[in-house]
Amino acid sequence: MSAILVIAEHRRGVLRPVTLELVTAALAVREELRARVEIAIIGGGADALTPALSLEGVDELLLVPTPIDAFQPECHAAAGEALIAARRPRLVLIPHSVDGISYAPAIAATGGHGYASDVSALRCEGADIVATRSAYREKARVELDFPGRQTVVITVRPGSFLPATRAGGGMPVTTLAVPGVPLNSEHCGFIEPEPEADVDVSAAEFLVAVGRGIGEQAMTGEVAQLAGRMGATLACSRPIVDAGWLPKSRQIGQSGRTATNCRLYLALGISGAVQHLAGMKHVETVIAVNRDPDAAIFSVARFGLVADVAELVAELRALFP
Amino acid sequence: MRILVGVKQVLNLDEEFEMRGDGLDVDQDYCDRALNEWDDYALEEALRIRERGGGDIEVVAATVGGEEATAELRKCLAKGADRGVRVWDDCLRDCDGMMVAHVLAAIVRREDPALVLTGVQGADHGQAQTGVAVAALLGWPWAAVVRALEFSADAGEAIARRELEGGLEECIRIRCPAVLTIQVGINTPRYASLRGVTQAAGRPVDTPAFERLGIDAAAIASARASRVRRMYVPQKPRPRMIEGSVREQAAELAALIRDIRGDRR
Incomplete structure (x- = not known):
């Protein structure tokens, strides 16, 4: 049985809601792909996020500890590559968010996978995955497929799918060790938005x-x-x-x-x-x-x-x- | 020292446009062409680094595109880039973003810059993939969505701010050479001066063939990560349009606003 791998997004210990939209996208094509749905949580503090991701239809949660808690693109890309090597997923779903676009193209480029970004709809035609995205500043739309690619990496436009809400449970939680990679950039802190002086x-x-x-x-x-x-x-x-x-x-x-x-x-x-x-x-x-x-x-x-x-x-x- | 800026000529659709006969793209007769807005900010950032750093920095603008894309390189030269590089091969007709990334990575290998800057995304398709894919292919460090940058050639590193969601920003330190994708708003891009336009005419635009970059058409074609099945104009929901002269429109709009606000009280 093949797999759909959803990579959860979190920041400062909080799950970003777009992750639940990716789960809906995965559940919508799981039957046609005859695939298990696996959610990977990369980075520190993954344990704390598992209850929110114990959703109906999810077959497994994968915890991927990394040496650092903050998002680091090389680290996320390496973890994603290791997950693909271990689970051979047919489809990998990543948010089209600032952090998502910071590592998804690297996974696709390094692995030679199928790739489409900012995708707003997904379907299957036979064994083919068909992704829909906008073109020419939203004036046109384009349908893409991925001939010859065993794994297809897709970044999903936030707001395109309703968040998955039905709680599930009892799925196995597996910790997956991935090899470390040299990290060439480091997180030096967040800068909060300026407080609204006069207006909210x-x-x-x-x-x-x-x-x-x-x-x-x-x-x-x-x-x-x-x-x-x-x-x-x-x-x-x-x-x-x-x-x-x-x-x-x-x-x-x-x-x-x-x-x-x-x-x-x-x-x-x-x-x-x-x-x-x-x-x-x-x-x-x-x-x-x-x-x-x-x-x-x-x-x-x-x-x-x-x-x-x-x-x-x-x-x-x-x-x- | 050299800074390479990856730029793209984007297509803007006319109000009335038509699909190509094969239904896979728009008919290019219904487009005008422009320098990608994000890349304009990336170029400006490179020019500012050069101006702060003294005279020994060369700014190279590189693009993957046909003869028509030379116009955008000329714009970059007119703004102050020292040199242009344009690469094209027939295998790139209807190429996808991953194929472009492979070609741009080959250009970077040949140019050996200390820093690569490119826009976060193209204004036309918003794929937001080229810069990060190029870095991964090169095995270089990278950071995406940079909205403030301090580059230190001596230290071989940069301090950058990444723009995250909701007004939050992240400060990072990154080793160079690196690829950084630049967000709009990081600076205010300059206009080309008349003198710049004149000078640009004398600056070189190199057009190396694939062989000179150490790549071949078969390898680039096999890098394709997606194929277009069809392109179409979506049926979009339309609002109720308020028509008439601008005075009539304003009167109806004012009544509408009062009505909606009044219902709430």
Whole structure:
């Protein structure tokens, strides 16, 4: 029987929730692949994570101790290679996260495995694994297969699968020793995000968020004033922070904050990069304004306006005196 | 000392585009071409290291692409890169990212730089694999998603900050030569000056054939890690569109916002 290997992600002793989404992805194709589902936890503190991963349908938990607790890409890649050598999995699932993309390509390159990244859907056709991912900035989609590859390594886009929740138990927990490798980089500590001095965008119920499409820095002031009159909190996408127009504490998205409490999200000139959508696509009512009628933001919006942001804001200011 | 920057020419689709006859890619007549945004930041970081470090650092921009990709190398030269390298072979038509990584690794072996910088991902497909795969093929240290960098040639190491999720960052120390993938926002890329554009015309772009890099088409073709079955335009959910003049749009939007907010009170 072949195997599907899920590599768990954890940071500072906490399981990252995307791991449970990978389990769902594995369970969805296990029967067609006639495969066992094995979850590997690489690194220190693995014992503490086993209860959260004792899920229905999981056949085995593999603990892979490493000399260091922090994520180290060479160490993770070597452990992944050793796991593949030991278990010969048909499919290896890794999160398409910052740490995931830091070692998954190395495993695939070193082992000569099949590889696809940022995959949002998986299926089997006969013995073939077919992976779906986006192309051309989300405007197209592509289906990939992996002829001639015994093992296929896939990084899975967070949010593509619902998290597995049904508790299981009684599966064997196996500790697997892997050979050490020389480590050429070392973790020197985490740097916490700057505390929100004046604002907590993740607490706001109504966000007005600006993106690159606002055109110029002066617009941030105008939109801030409008947001104030509407009773909304000003937020933004990443390019606005990179340009220095607004502080990092205002950023919604993967590397910023999540709009946890938001009920209404007005997106002005935000194209809708997947990293931004990760922080807001769950919001109940998204209203998107963009000049590009094909902007990806419209795919997560309930209401849409194709308009120039500056012109629209000028009109809105008259309506919210 | 040399810093090699791996760059990619990315394709931006026109508003109206069409698939190629075989259904495996878009028709390239419906695209324009640009330097990958992430690679622009990687180039800028290399140029800043050179400017801080004095005159004995050479910045080489390298790309895997056809004749049309020369335009992006010229842009890199105009911004200040010393030299360009472009490699192409017919076996790379419709290649995947792993094949590109094998070719780029061969370029790095030949150039023997002290540091390789490349963008975290391509703006077109966002595969986020080339830099890390190149490092693994070379057996070099690597770090991904770097958003601050201090490189010390003398110490043979770099201190870098990796950008993690949720605003968290990680500080690392890494031995060099290494491959670092660079995140947007690490710096503000410069524009090419008119003088730079003029000077770039005189700077060399080398186009070594596979043999000169010690690789062959069969080996590169066998590195393929995925095959395209089909490409298609997904049916995306569309929102209810608010139409009309901008004044009419604003009026309807204002009413909608008041309605949604009012319902909540």
